[in-house]
Amino acid sequence: MNIVFFVTGLLFVSGVGYAASNNRKDIRLTPILKMIAAQLVLAFLLLNTSIGIDLIRFISKGFDVLMKLGISGVDFVFGGLENNGVSNFFLDVLLPIIFISVLIGILNHFRILPLIIRYAGLILSKLNGMGKLENYIAVSSAFLGQSEVFLTTKKQLGQISRKRLYTLCTSAMSAVSIAIVGAYMTMLEPRYVVVAIVVNILSALIVANIMNPYDLDDEEDLPLVEEEAGKPSFFQMISESILDGLKVAIIVAAMLIGFIALMNLVNELFLWATHLSFQSILGYIFAPVAFLMGVPQSDIVQAGSIMATKIVTNEFVAMLNFKEIAGGLSPKTIGIVSVFLVSFANFGSIGIITGSVKALHERQGDVVAKFGLKLLLGSTLASVLSATIIGVFL
Template identity: 85%
Template sequence: MNVVFLFTGFLFVAGLGYAFSHNRKAIRLRPIIAMMIAQLVLAFLLLNTGVGIELILFISKVFDTLMKLGISGVDFVFGGLENAGMSTFFLDVLLPIIFISVLIGILNHFKILPLLIRFTGFVLSKLNGMGRLENYIAVSSAFLGQSEVFLTTKKQLGLVSSKRLYTLCTSAMSAVSIAIVGAYMTMLEPKYVVVAIVVNILSALIVANIINPYTLTKEEDLIEPVEETEKPAFFQMISESIVDGLKIAVIVGAMLIGFIALMNLVNELFLLIFRISFQEVLGYIFAPVAFLMGVPQAEIVSAGSIMATKIVTNEFVAMLNFKEIASSLSPKTVGIVSVFLVSFANFGSIGIITGSVRALNEKQGDLVAKFGLKLLLGSTLASVLSATIIGVFL
C-alpha cells in the first residue's frame, strides 16, 4: 500500500508542477527518475539499515550535546530566570543557536564546510546533469540557510538568468539552516530531521526540473561560486558568528510571538463567527493532500492542519502545535508530517529571500519578488515529495 501512496504523492507533485511549468516540452525525465531513485535509496539506508540508524543516532547525540553546551552558556548569563523544573523555549531552544552558529563559522573559516559542500554538489551534478551552481546552492542551503547562502554567490547573482534564479531560490526555500537543526530536534524526532535535510536537497531539484526546466551551455555552467579574497581574523569571525546567531534567535522568537498571537486571534474570530477554528478549516483544506501523501484517513485533518499552519505561519509554530498532538497520532503520520515541516516553505520566506537577493542585487531581487508565489508553490511541493518518499518506509 505504501507504494501506491508513493505514486499518488508523486503524481500530485508532478501534476501540479506540470500545470504551472513554463516549458512543459523541456521537462527531462531522466534526471527526475535518477534523483527519485537516489531519494528512495538514501531514505531506506537511513531508516532501515543498521549503519543508517547508527549514523542518525550519532548525529542526534552530537546535536544533543551541542545544545547542552549551548545551554551551559545560556545558564551562566540567565541562570535563575527559570522556575525549578521548568523549561523556557527562548532560553533552552533558541539561544543555544548562538553556540552552533559559532561552530559553523569555525568550520567555514578553516574551509571544512565549503569542501564538503563542493564535493557533494559535484556528485549531485553527475547524477542530475544540472549546472554546478544549481547543485552548489542546493547543498549549501542545507548547511547555511536560505539567506546566508546567497552571500557566497553574490558575484554570480547578477549574471544568472531568471530561470536559473528561480531554481536557486527554490532550493534555498526548501532547505533549513544547520544552525537551527538542534532546535528542531527538541520538537521533532531527530531521525526525521536528519532524513528530511538529505531528501529535501533532491526534492527541490526534482520540482525545479518540472516547473522550471532548462538546459545550460558550457559557457553558462562556468559560473561557479567564488570566495571573498579577504579573510576575517579568527576572533573577528567568532564575534560575527555570535552576532549572527543572536540575530537568528531573536528573529525566530519575534516571529513566534507575532504569528502565534495572530493565529490565536484568527482562531477566536473563526470560533465566534463560524463555530470552528481557523486551523480546523485549514485541516479540511489540506486533508486531501495529506491523504495522497500516505497519511491514514482518520488523521488527515489533523495532519493537514499542521501542514497548513506551517505554510501560513512558519515551521516553528507548526512544530510547537504538532508537538502537542504527536502522541495521539500513528508513527506513520508523525514521520510524514515531521519531514514536511523541516523546510522554510512559508509565506514569510518569500520576503526573506526577496530581501536577501535584493540586498545583493536589486534587479534580481525584483525578479524574485515577481515569482514569489510560484517560489512558495515549488518549495511546498518539494516538502510534499520529501514527506511522501519517507512514508514509503514507515
C-alpha cells in the same frame, strides 16, 4: 499500500508541477527518475539499515551535546530565571543557536564546510546533469540556510538568467539552516529531521526540473565560489558568528510571538463567526493532500491543519502545535508530517529570500519578488515529495 500512496503522492506533485510548468515540452524525465531513485535509496539506508540508524543516532547525539553545551553558556548568563524542572523555549531551544552558529563560522573560516559542500554538489551534478551552481546552492542551502547561502554566490547573481534564479531560490526555500537543526530536534524525532535535510536537497531539484526546465550551455556554468578579499581574522569571525546566531534567535522568537498571537486572534474570529477554528478549516482544505501523501485517514484533518499552519506562519509555530497533538497520531503520520515541516516553505520566506537577493543585487531581487508565489508552490511541492518518499518506509 505504501507503494500506492507513493504513487498518488508522486502523481500529485508531478501533476501540480506540470500544470504550473513554464516549459512543459523540455521536462527531462531521466534525471527526475534518477533523483527519485536516489531519494528512495537514501531514505531506506537511513531508516531501515543498521548503518543508517547508527549514523542518525550519532548525529542526534552530536546535536544533543551541542545543545547542552550551548545551554551551559545560557545558564551562566541567565541562570536563576527558570523555575526548577521547567523548560523555557527561548533559553533552552533558541539561545543555544548562538553556539552552533559559532561552530559553523569556524568550519567556514578553515574552509572545511565549503570543501564538503563543493564536492557534494559536484557528485550531485553527475546524477542530475544540472549546472554546478544549481547543485552547489542545493547542497549549501542545507548547511547555511536560505539567506546566508546567497552571500557565497553574490558575484554570480547578476549574471544568471531568471530561470536559473528560480531554481536556486527553490532550493534555498526548501532547505533549513544547520544552525537551527538542534532546535528542531527538541520538537521532532531527530531521525526525521536528518532524513528530511538529505531528501529535501533532491526534492527541490526534482520540482525545479518539472516547473522550471531549461538547457544550460557550458559557457553559462559560472564558477562556484571565489575567495573573498579581506577575510576576517579568527576572533573577528567568532564575534560576527555570535552576533549572527543572536540575530537568528531573536528573529525566530519575534516571529513566534507575532505569528502565534495572530493565529490565536484569527482562530477566535473564526470561532465567533463559524464555530470552527481557522486551523480546523485549513485542516479540511489540506486533508486530501495529506491523504495522497499516505497519512492514515483518521489523521488527515489534523495533519492537514499542521501542514497549513506551517505554510501560513512558519515551521516553528507548526512544530510547537504538532508537538501538542503528536501523542494522539499514528507513527506513520508523525513521520510524514515531521518531514514535511523541515523546510522554510512558507509565506514569510518569500520576503526573506526576496530581501536577501535584493540586498546583493537589486534587479534580481525584483525578479524574485515577481515569482514569489510560484516559489512558495515549488518549495511546498518539494516538502510534499520528501514526506511522500519517507512514507514508503513507515
